[in-house]
Amino acid sequence: MANYYDELLRLCGFEDEEINKERFRIEKAFQRLEIGSQDMNLAESWIRQNHDLELRAVRKLLGIWLKELIDLVLAKDEGKKLVYYGFPTIAGPAAAIASASKDVYCVCPDVVLCYTMGQIFNKLTPILEAGEENGLPPGHGLCSLQQIRVGGMAKGIIPVPDLVLTSSYYCDMGSKADELLHQKYGHPAVYADGSMDSKWGEFPNYLLQRANFLGEELEKTLSKASEILGIEITTEARHEGASRSKKLFGALRDLVELMKGTDTQPLSIVELEIARRLTSGSVSKRVMGDGPNIIALLNREIKERIKKGVGVVENGAPKAMILMAHFSDPSIMRMMENSGLSIPVTVHTTLASRIMKTTPFIAGEKLAEEQLERGPFHGSYGEIKRAAEAAQEFNVDGVIFNYLFNCRPIAMLSHLLKQFVEKQTGIPVLSLEMDVYDSRAYSAAALRTRVETFADMLRARKASSGA
Amino acid sequence: MDQKSLIVAGVDIGAATAKAVILERNNILSFSVLPTGYSVSQAGESVIRKALEKATLSFDDVQYIISTGYGRRGVSFSNRAVTEIICHAAGVSSIMPQARTVIDIGGQDSKVIRLDDSSNVINFVMNDKCAAGTGRFLEVMAGVLDVKINDMGPISLISKDPCEISSTCTIFAESEVVSLRAEGRGREDLLGGIHKAMSHRVVIMGKSIGFRKDVVFTGGVAKNVGIKEAMEDEIGLQILIPEEPQIMGALGAAMVAQADLEKLEKRS
Numbered sequence: 001m002a003n004y005y006d007e008l009l010r011l012c013g014f015e016d017e018e019i020n021k022e023r024f025r026i027e028k029a030f031q032r033l034e035i036g037s038q039d040m041n042l043a044e045s046w047i048r049q050n051h052d053l054e055l056r057a058v059r060k061l062l063g064i065w066l067k068e069l070i071d072l073v074l075a076k077d078e079g080k081k082l083v084y085y086g087f088p089t090i091a092g093p094a095a096a097i098a099s100a101s102k103d104v105y106c107v108c109p110d111v112v113l114c115y116t117m118g119q120i121f122n123k124l125t126p127i128l129e130a131g132e133e134n135g136l137p138p139g140h141g142l143c144s145l146q147q148i149r150v151g152g153m154a155k156g157i158i159p160v161p162d163l164v165l166t167s168s169y170y171c172d173m174g175s176k177a178d179e180l181l182h183q184k185y186g187h188p189a190v191y192a193d194g195s196m197d198s199k200w201g202e203f204p205n206y207l208l209q210r211a212n213f214l215g216e217e218l219e220k221t222l223s224k225a226s227e228i229l230g231i232e233i234t235t236e237a238r239h240e241g242a243s244r245s246k247k248l249f250g251a252l253r254d255l256v257e258l259m260k261g262t263d264t265q266p267l268s269i270v271e272l273e274i275a276r277r278l279t280s281g282s283v284s285k286r287v288m289g290d291g292p293n294i295i296a297l298l299n300r301e302i303k304e305r306i307k308k309g310v311g312v313v314e315n316g317a318p319k320a321m322i323l324m325a326h327f328s329d330p331s332i333m334r335m336m337e338n339s340g341l342s343i344p345v346t347v348h349t350t351l352a353s354r355i356m357k358t359t360p361f362i363a364g365e366k367l368a369e370e371q372l373e374r375g376p377f378h379g380s381y382g383e384i385k386r387a388a389e390a391a392q393e394f395n396v397d398g399v400i401f402n403y404l405f406n407c408r409p410i411a412m413l414s415h416l417l418k419q420f421v422e423k424q425t426g427i428p429v430l431s432l433e434m435d436v437y438d439s440r441a442y443s444a445a446a447l448r449t450r451v452e453t454f455a456d457m458l459r460a461r462k463a464s465s466g467a
Numbered sequence: 468m469d470q471k472s473l474i475v476a477g478v479d480i481g482a483a484t485a486k487a488v489i490l491e492r493n494n495i496l497s498f499s500v501l502p503t504g505y506s507v508s509q510a511g512e513s514v515i516r517k518a519l520e521k522a523t524l525s526f527d528d529v530q531y532i533i534s535t536g537y538g539r540r541g542v543s544f545s546n547r548a549v550t551e552i553i554c555h556a557a558g559v560s561s562i563m564p565q566a567r568t569v570i571d572i573g574g575q576d577s578k579v580i581r582l583d584d585s586s587n588v589i590n591f592v593m594n595d596k597c598a599a600g601t602g603r604f605l606e607v608m609a610g611v612l613d614v615k616i617n618d619m620g621p622i623s624l625i626s627k628d629p630c631e632i633s634s635t636c637t638i639f640a641e642s643e644v645v646s647l648r649a650e651g652r653g654r655e656d657l658l659g660g661i662h663k664a665m666s667h668r669v670v671i672m673g674k675s676i677g678f679r680k681d682v683v684f685t686g687g688v689a690k691n692v693g694i695k696e697a698m699e700d701e702i703g704l705q706i707l708i709p710e711e712p713q714i715m716g717a718l719g720a721a722m723v724a725q726a727d728l729e730k731l732e733k734r735s
Contacts, residue, residue: 415675428589431675441596449537450593453552457588464587 004037005030008044011053012120013063022070029073033157039121046122050330052271052312057298061274062120064290068282069116072107076159080105081229085165086174087111087145087280090192090377092367093221094165095241095283101231102285109158110149111281111327114437115274118328127151128438135180141406144438145327146177153181160185163228165221169194169214170377171409190224192217196409198379206372214372215365222364244288245279249352251295252276258302259344260394264311266302269343270333273325276349317342318397318458321390323410324348326436335444336400340455347399350390351375380413388421398458399429400451404436428461430454474524475531475728477720478511478545479554480538483574483602484687485510486714487518489529490721493561497521498714507541515544531728533720537576537595549723551716552580552591558719559683560586562709567679570669570698570706571715572688574602579673590676598637600668602688607637608661611644612654616691619662622655623693629659635668658693666697673702683707685715 005026009019019026030036052058075082083106085094098106118124131147132138134154152158166178166189175191182189194214198206226233252275259265259272275298278291305311319342326332336343351374371377375386391399399421403414418429432450434442472491479486485503489496499517503510511534519526526544534545535554542548551571559566560582569580576595583589598604609616623629630647634640644657670678682704688694689712699706709715 418675446596449550449552449595450591453550453588453591456550456553457591460587461589464585 003027004040005035008040008047008120009063009066011044011047011059011062012066013056013059013061014066025070025074028077029070032073033069033117034126035121035123039123043121043123047120050119050270050334051274052268055267055271055298055301057294057301058271058274060294060297061271061278064278064286064294065112065115065274065281066120067286068107068112068284071105071284071286072109072112072158075105075107079103081163081231082159082161083107083163083165083225083229084109084149084161086167086178088170088376089165089167089280090169090218090367090371091245091279092241093192093218093225095245095288096222096233096238097225097229097231097241098283098285098288099241099244100226100233100237101229104229104231105284107282107284108280109152110145110437111277113148113152113158114145114327115277115281119274119330122329124148124328124438125440127155127157128440130154135184136177143171143173143177143404143406144435146173148437150177150181153185160187162187163225164189165192165225166190167192167194167217169196171407173408188228190221190228192221196377196379198381200381203375203378203382203385204373206378211365211368211372214368215363218364218367241283244285245283247292248279248288248295251292251299252279252349252352254299255295255302256345256349258299258306262306264306264309264315265313265317265342265344266305266311267298268312268334268337269322269325269346270330271298272345272349273333276346276352277327279352313337313342314340318455318462319344319394320398320400320454320458321350321394321396322346322400323387323402324436326434326439328437329439329444331444332434332439332442332447335448336451339448339452340459341398341451343400344396345394347387347390348376350394351386380409380416383409384413384417384420387417388424391421391427392425396427397462398454399427400432400454401429402432402434402436405433406435428454428457472528473530473725473728474528475533475721475724476515476518476529477554477558477717477722477724478515478532478534478536478542479551479714479716479720480507480511480534480536480542481551481573481716482537482576484713485514485536485538486717487514488714488717488721489518489522489524490718490725493725495718496524498711498717500713503538507538508543510538511542511544531724531731533724533727535716535720546724547727549720552578552593553588554716554719554723555685556580556582556586556588556719557722558715558717559685559709561718561722563681563683563707565681566683566707568673568682569715570673570682570684571686572600572602572669572684572694573686577601577669577672577686579669579676579678581676581679592672592676594668594672599635599640600665600672602686604637604640604665605661605688605691605694607641608644608658611641612648612657614654614658619658620690620692620694623658623662624696626653626655626659628656629663630656632660632664634664640664662691662693662697666694666701670698670701678702678704680704681707683709685709685712687713689713
């Protein structure tokens with residue numbers, strides 16, 4: 001029997017058979033998420049407007065996110081041992097834990113909520129408000145991604161986990177928010193201690209002790225997780241997790257290479273990022289197993305577009321690279337493309353491609369070294385230098401450094417990155433204050449003037465250089 | 468009307484005022500300024516009609532229109548919408564080609580724009596999310612001190628000891644001014660302090676991209692001589708003000724319209 005959500009699920013790549021089989025779970029999850037028939041028109045028009053539903057792979061990617069949301073909401077009801085990890089995180093330990101037992105579900109809940117309640121339902125505000133009411137108040141410069149995690153738990157839409165893996169090796173706000181949640185709900189948390197305090201100019205060198213220490217912390221994380229969850233994390237599980245991650249990152253690398261090699265942007269950055277962020281949202285068997293296949297399908301569909309010369313932005317549009325795409329509001333990235341900019345890839349996605357080339361997590365110390373070499377986990381200079389390299393590698397006309405005023409590691413770079421990249425590469429940088437998780441104060445309309453001007457500026461520059 | 472007359476218009480719908488300029492081959496035929504009011508589309512229509520009336524032209528005489536300002540997309544009759552940053556730069560460059568920095572302070576935003584030697588925009592910064600450093604800040608302060616907006620500048624210049632206003636927020640600055648007023652500080656000192664505080668916000672923002680001469684000040688706030696002098700003190704450069712600083716966005720829009728039309732004519 002058809003129901004109010006069927007059409008939306010079909011748009012998200014669900015097969016009818018799948019919908020019928022999953023009705024009970026879908027309805028139970030939607031009820032907890034306060035998603036009803038009244039939300040369907042908005043969600044359908046929101047995804048039709050902002051997502052490239054002509055591509056089968058895009059529908060399936062939306063579907064995979066939605067399935068993760070349902071699994072997340074129902075994890076405890078279904079007897080899973082639930083593990084939350086943070087964003088940004090060092091990929092690896094969670095994949096090993098997930099591979100160690102089929103009864104464990106490892107996920108970054110705030111990222112899943114962004115890519116579903118934001119990207120699909122445009123209904124993230126009540127969750128953000130619940131975060132504000134429950135320990136992370138507005139106006140305090142606190143991270144909105146953490147507000148989403150806190151709000152999700154406060155509203156009872158995401159369960160209290162059995163374990164949280166947390167750290168401050170990139171930003172201390174995630175670990176502080178987890179501390180707050182631990183105090184409130186009492187669930188165990190494992191802290192991987194670390195530091196990204198580097199001297200300016202030190203990158204790519206680092207003190208060996210840093211890698212040793214971080215490596216030990218990652219090993220400690222696994223050992224404690226094993227103890228708390230009552231599972232054995234074997235060498236085979238580590239290898240299986242690593243091999244799955246490698247497959248997912250490999251598929252993504254092919255997609256990124258495809259975007260690099262063409263002048264006609266064949267895929268919106270919105271869709272590239274719903275694929276790319278699978279690597280941040282969940283390490284479930286679905287994401288690691290189906291994810292690479294869907295990305296491979298996307299690759300095939302994109303190749304067809306390239307063959308036909310089909311692009312999603314105006315031909316000859318100036319190319320810009322953005323630090324990271326909006327997690328929850330696709331209309332912002334669409335606005336940037338509609339302003340005449342071609343945005344083939346984000347800086348963070350190109351940086352992730354560095355890990356794609358190596359073997360992910362087997363041993364803590366090796367993984368720590370790889371993360372330090374990537375740049376962002378090293379320190380400000382590492383992140384800036386890598387951004388400059390990425391801009392040159394992709395031969396872009398401009399860089400949009402979108403910084404969150406409430407994100408200490410990123411906000412610190414707002415002036416430094418612009419000065420450094422412009423001086424080193426001659427590529428103009430727009431320093432754009434926005435919040436990639438919460439668009440209440442930074443809507444597409446509010447950002448449009450700056451982005452349109454930057455696009456005009458790059459067009460004029462391109463024209464005067466005869467490009 | 469001669470089809471080759473190349474009459475174009477620029478319409479700038481700002482947060483506080485709507486402006487229109489009618490242009491024919493680089494000559495301003497007329498301009499008008501009206502409060503924006505509650506309807507962007509109505510403001511656009513009224514302001515262009517008023518400018519046309521002054522030039523004794525009709526709407527049909529205008530061959531190309533560019534809209535700009537925060538309400539640029541609400542002007543249904545324009546051929547194209549262009550941002551106010553590009554238009555302010557184009558407007559200023561058309562009458563002051565030596566300009567290399569444009570400071571624009573409007574009703575609800577402020578921006579600093581850097582131009583290269585060919586008058587292309589090469590960098591910009593903008594504040595449109597906080598009232599500090601905008602015309603709105605001055606309006607609030609004028610209300611507190613019961614002084615007409617146009618009198619604020621000249622009165623402030625009398626001050627020999629401007630107050631220190633430390634708050635960067637309009638609301639908190641208002642409280643600070645109220646306290647200083649209660650302490651008996653003179654109106655000229657309060658206004659001098661207000662102008663210094665506001666200028667400081669804009670200059671700090673602009674320093675991130677640097678000031679290079681000639682520096683030109685546009686927007687409604689450019690009519691306030693107190694702000695101009697406070698900024699000159701802080702930047703250490705002379706600031707030039709066009710005769711009609713408020714219409715630079717609309718003039719730039721008209722210049723862009725003229726360029727667009729010329730391109731179209733060449734193609735045909």
